[in-house]
Amino acid sequence: MNEYDPKEIEKKWQEKWEKSGIYHAKDKSDKPKYYSLIEFPYPSGDGLHVGHPRPYIGLDVVSRKRRMQGYNVLYPIGWDAFGLPTENYAIKTGKDPRVVTKENTDTFRRQIQSLGISFDWSREINTTDPKYYKWTQWIFLKFLEKGLAYKAKTEINWCPKDKIGLANEEVIDGRCERCGTEVEKREKEQWMLAITKYADRLHGDLDDVDYPERVKIQQKNWIGRSEGAELDFEIADSKRQVVKVFTTRPDTIFGATYLVLAPEHPEISSFKSQISNWKEVDEYIEKTKKRTDIERTADSREKTGVRLEGMIAINPASKEEIPVFIADYVLPHYGTGAIMAVPAHDSRDYEFASKFRLPIKEVVIPERIDKRNPPVQGKKSVERRNVHAIVKNPKDGKVIVLKWKHHPWNTFPMGGVDDGEDIIDAAKREVLEETGYKDLANGKVIGGQVRAEYFAAHKDENRVAYTSLVSFDLASEERDEISAEEDNAHEVLWMEESELTPEFMTHAEMDVWIDRLTNGHGAYTGNGVLINSGDFSELDSEEASKKIAGKFGKSVITYKLRDWVFSRQRYWGEPIPVVHCGQCGVVPVPEQDLPVLLPKVENYQPTDTGESPLANISEWVNTRCPKCEGDAERETDVMPNWAGSSWYFLRYMDPNNNKEFASEKNLKYWAPVDWYNGGMEHTTLHLLYSRFWNKFLFDLGLVPESEPYKKRTSHGLILAEGGEKMSKSKGNVVNPDKVVEQFGADTLRIYEMFMGPFEQAVAWSEDSLVGPRRFLEKVWRMSEKLKDSTDDSLILHETIKKVTEDVEALGFNTAVSALMILVNDLDKRVEVSKSEFETMLLLLAPLAPHITEELWQSLGHKDSIHFAKWPEYDESKIERSEAVVVVQVNGKKRGEFTAPIDIKESEAFKTAKSLPDVTKWIEDKEVKKMIYVPGKIVSIVV
């Protein structure tokens, strides 16, 4: 036999497969369908690098396995070819983007085809093909028709370098995702898509799909659903005008000591007449408008704002008159653009209130029930204000603890606070009475109160205590005599602060104290029990929230998600198919006139006014209104590059249809995508957008499934050798052509699957490529020592099981490992049974399609291995009759023995104890306990 020469066989099979079209999916079949999908690439001018094929190979393995398991598989590919890099290249070189795109896709196609991926090339699509974007435009018109596409003057993120409006998703750390330039704000008329109308379903339906948990979490965070309430605050002297605020914590309403409106709040001007410092207010509003988002968040620690003098709101719950502010920490787009500020229970409001010296009113406090001294039933219950004093000696950092003599308690100096008494004075008094120390300095209340229930044994009563913590520094060690009674009750200890744990200290509040002492004690933002809240006092947060929301407003749900800015002032995108008519306004281009073709231009440079280069082509812009036949102008904005990718998975189902975007029949057959693999970076962009488009089309009855993708997985990036991202600028890109040339496509495929867990980023390693190559050579050579036999072995069945299961769970690396183990085992034999060898080839076929096809057909098979039946394992052959049982003494391995799998426990113990290596550890000791885990371990405790 010849040497293994991948160059010769790989090309040969690739051509044969494509010529016979064996990977072309059938639109009609008796077989069950399976639709596997990878994210179609953007064909950049740099060509493919070794990171691109990782997901293609992964799902190729799955797709090939499915075909062998009897499925009619659709595994398509195409090009997401609209977009900025090509356009920027066109600007620089003056080359037509159509030509550039053609060149790039040709390169990508050639490269991908050299890897033997079983894509159905007959369904190849390209988003820049008018036959494709005709339908992208058509879907846009549907959005328009249903009122979900609308034009709005909005503040947009503007990239001054690319001269383009950016969606929120394209702004990374306040910078343009593509070029890194700081993003500015600009007002512009933009086409918008009302994705927020679908926010609830995009959020809720995630429960029904098989996505990785982290993807679901990320999407949910992005959508940012939160349940809360809109509460009405009346404005004094304003003819019953109200300001609506949004809050997730209606339970804190009694603590709302002021209101804050976003500077952009539309109603501010309607109060202009009653605001006495309007000039100052207006200046602040203007200043905010000019600030970019980065500026607004960069100095986010320092709160700014202006009081609206003369404007007074009424807290509907407490009836108190409270001031109103504008401040840029309140965002216009979220909730109602106005908040009730509760400084005691919101850290931002707390900061603002501290700076502007506004009242801080505590209305929710944590609650603890003392587990060690729980309230005793039947005893009387006394409610009181308590104070705990933490007295520190600055000299050594030690703190006073009282050790009680007649109870098992360790407490701080503590006691009740009399009505009207200052907390700090009360604490001082208690410290003096209980310890005699009288020279206390820097008295400070640490945070708010805690409600604690406990049994006070020394007074034989249950107590509900509202406790505050006060800290002091000991100014001098001067000390008075203490009463005999106090002296008899407890001992005074000085202890290290680190010793004051919740376990040691008796106070049920101790964990709260520790948290406040270590993490600061600004606002208490947790839930708890209400105080100072009129009829709602004593209720817990949850119940109070419902009741308060009902009484002073209504429950509402809000989202962080915002509508999608759908206009780009660019050239290389789908023209938005509408015209502007002086008579009729915005008029959609009639369906029969689609597609609106992208005209050729002289100059691809966007105009300085920020309009699309299309605006300069008057013969294209000037047109007739489809409605009134009068003069009209074409829309010159184009769609963002996520438009084409929002529905491409549907087009694959019927790629050549020129009557519909896809026929109902084909959609019904193929939808949904069974398995969609893509990058984590598309979680909040493409994945969300395409779910949105699909749901929209579903609502129109145009697609049969409300969720486009049944199952989603994500691949990890392939990094350069040093662990850095591969990029042209760093010069560390590895081109797959070189690898295929040197090692062959099968080796590249095996290596990419073997190099690490599929979902994790892994660094490329040139050295490691030889491992997979040696493995394939071993397989190749093995075909020379076959014997005609149908023997099979335990390890073969184990491998079938392992590979079958691992591929489903993305465990490609362990599947390859299992095959290597099998091949090593077979290789050691003098002769290999032909049937075992063939089974091994079948298991390897999805991973290394060329070499397996070559060997398979050289064994006399006429049909392709890739449609041969996937092997099944025999459970009975995997069951081992014997097991190696490990013996542990006190948890350490001391020996092992082989025994029948069903050995009795008593037998196992006997054998274990008789092993010489075990005996010596137990002979002079008493065996306290023996544990037998069947077939695995005997554990002896001495």
Added chain:
RNA sequence: GCCCGGGUGGCGGAAUUGGUAGACGCAAGGGACUUAAAAUCCCUCGAGUGCAAACUUGUGCCGGUUCGAGUCCGGCCCCGGGCACCA
């Protein structure tokens, strides 16, 4: 700051209803074959002690639960990703 991942030999990584840590591969060292080299095959390969049998130690750090912890619990540290004044 918050939300997700992750931390295991020289390297990539195996190992989860808690049960022999380091599978498989790379690199390294030794040997066989060869005039020689490549290729191939065999052996060694976490650290430490020991002639050996064997023993000690070891999965980011500290503590806990358990006969037994990479795996579970509590408290940290570090790295990667996402969000970020979202009320």
